[in-house]
Each structure stands twice: as structure tokens, then as C-alpha cells.
Amino acid sequence: MPQRDATDSFPLTIGEIPSFCPACGKPVEERVLEEDHRPRLVCPEGHVTWRNPRLVVGTLPVRSGRVYLARRAIEPALGRWGNPSGFLEVGEAVQEGARRETEEETELRVEVGRLVGVYSRPHAGIVTIVFEADVVGGRPEPAAETSEVRDFGPDEIPWEDLAFSTVESALRDWVASQPGRGPTFEPELYVEGDPE
């Protein structure tokens, strides 16, 4: 891993290409740094603005072999079903962020368990980490960003009405891991033309 001096580097993630240096406010321009393999954004003061993919963390909340999904009340994918997930915050471990997002979006209390999978969407600059979680309390209720929360058995997943390819990939991996099921789907590295 290349050394990055914390005092003069400001890592940026996905989104618009930044135009100004977060350290000094001066304009940035692309430059290839010594021993680096792609252009970076550098300001006249020499501060490097790093761009990095963002991390989304979420759960598949399970009780009695059924998984809870939430219908989205916001864009993108308004009205479609997704598992609770959201951007990891600085200062959080991945399991902590996954539990927080689950409680925010479904009002379910969960204990985060085994890793279901890690799913990349390189063109969106997003990596999603999904855990299985045991529902240990709360009641499934819509929250600020969701309009409906309900549980689905492995044979009831609304495959045609899911919000994102990562939701579909995680649910396929989860269904394949259920007793009496095999891995009937090939793992997908990522899906081209993803809607988000």
C-alpha cells in the first residue's frame, strides 16, 4: 500500500471529480506521481486528493428462516424492495454500521452474524458488504426512508421487484445457503448497466 502522508493528503471517493483542494481550496489538476500507476488530483501546494470507492454495509435480517426486506420510500429505486443497508461512517466497524442501518430502516433489533458476501459495482465506485443477522427484537415498521417492511420465505423473494443488483446477488447467495438448497446461480462479480 503506497504511503500517504495524513498531513497533506485528502482521500476523496466516488461522485463528481473534485475541482478544488479540500486542504487549501486551490484548484486541482491531474498529475502522475512518482512510482504511481494512474493520474491523481494535485493542487499547486502539492496536496493529493485521493478518490476511493465507497463502502455500503447491510444485513439480511432473518427470523424463523424468513428474511425481512423494506420497500424504498426514496429514490433511487423508489417503491422497490431492498435489504437494509447504507454508507459506512468513519469511526464504525462494518458490523456496527450494518446494525445501525438495519435499525434505522426497519425498526428491527438484530445481532449481526455471518458474512453473506462482498459485492462490487466498479462503475458506481461502490462496494457492498452484506451480513446475515438474527432478529432479536423490535417490530418491523417502515422508517424515514422506507414505506413497508415485511418478511419473505426463500421461495417468495420478489426477484422482479428488487432495488439493486447487489440486493439480488446477496439474496441469491442467501437462498443458496439455505438447508436443502444448492448454489443454483453463478456468483456475479458485478452487473453491467446497474440501475443505481
Place this chain on the structure above:
Amino acid sequence: MPQRDATDSFPLTIGEIPSFCPACGKPVEERVLEEDHRPRLVCPEGHVTWRNPRLVVGTLPVRSGRVYLARRAIEPALGRWGNPSGFLEVGEAVQEGARRETEEETELRVEVGRLVGVYSRPHAGIVTIVFEADVVGGRPEPAAETSEVRDFGPDEIPWEDLAFSTVESALRDWVASQPGRGPTFEPELYVEGDPE
């Protein structure tokens, strides 16, 4: 996951707190946004500068039951042993980034395989994803950031001389997964007082 308008939001990751808006170069200040749960950095134009953890990806390159490690030729942890790893780039899937870093740091050609684990260091704002990888070519040689590359059997891991807590966690999980071994160590969510 909260909606973030790509046209006026600039996600930032770990490092120094940014002082200026990457979109317009004006100073940012902390403000709590509607329905949000922690303060964000906002400029007078209303652009939000998001800060997100950074993602490190790496492999444990294995051949004939032995794992290759590289001695670091750079700070931090100069002279200590680590598995090949580095920051994921925008546009890469996690497996692609892990393979690139492995080839850059060890000159080994690998096929990335099963996930070994996901390790959080919340205080550093870093999440590390480690895969096992099959060595399929190349020759183990030090590269720009490494001074020595060699292989270790499960009983030969230089536990006292490893670079980071994430290296230790990944190697412990890998050793525990070897034939005839059990999970002799408790999984660590993260380690306080991590050197990096």
C-alpha cells in the same frame, strides 16, 4: 441508504478534516442535515463533503499450503511482514484490486479465490478485505515497496514481526482454516491502539 445527489455531493474519506469544498473551493463548516444523525461538512453553496472509510484489499497468496508474505520497504511498519494489499481504486472490483496489489508487491501471478475475512479499524477509518489466492505464475521478488518476499508454512508465521493487526487477524483466520486446525483464536472486531 440516504440519497446523495451526485451533482452536488463530494464524498471524502479518512484523513485530515477537509477545510474547503472540493466542488467550489469555499470553506466548509459542520452542520446537521435534515433527518441525518451526525454533523456533515457543508459549504455556503450547500455542497456536502461526505467522509467515508477507505477500503484496503489484499490476498494471502498460497502455493502448496504455504503463504507468501512481503517485508515492507516503506513506512509505516518498515521492515515488518505483511500480506500484499493496498487501497482499492475507483473503477475496480475488490478481487481486481487485490490481484493488482499482489502482482505489484510480490511479482507473483495469482487467481483470487475465497474470502478470508473483512477486518475493520474504525479509528483509522479503514476496512480491509482479504482473499486467499492461488499462485499460478511469476516468481516471488521484492518490488518497489517491499524488500523481501518468501513463503511461510502455517507453523512458521512470524507472529511477532507482522506489520498490522489486520495482517495478524487474516493470518490467524487462514491458519485456523487449514486442514487439521481449529479456530483457536477469537475473531477480533478490531484492535485498539493499532500501530497504523
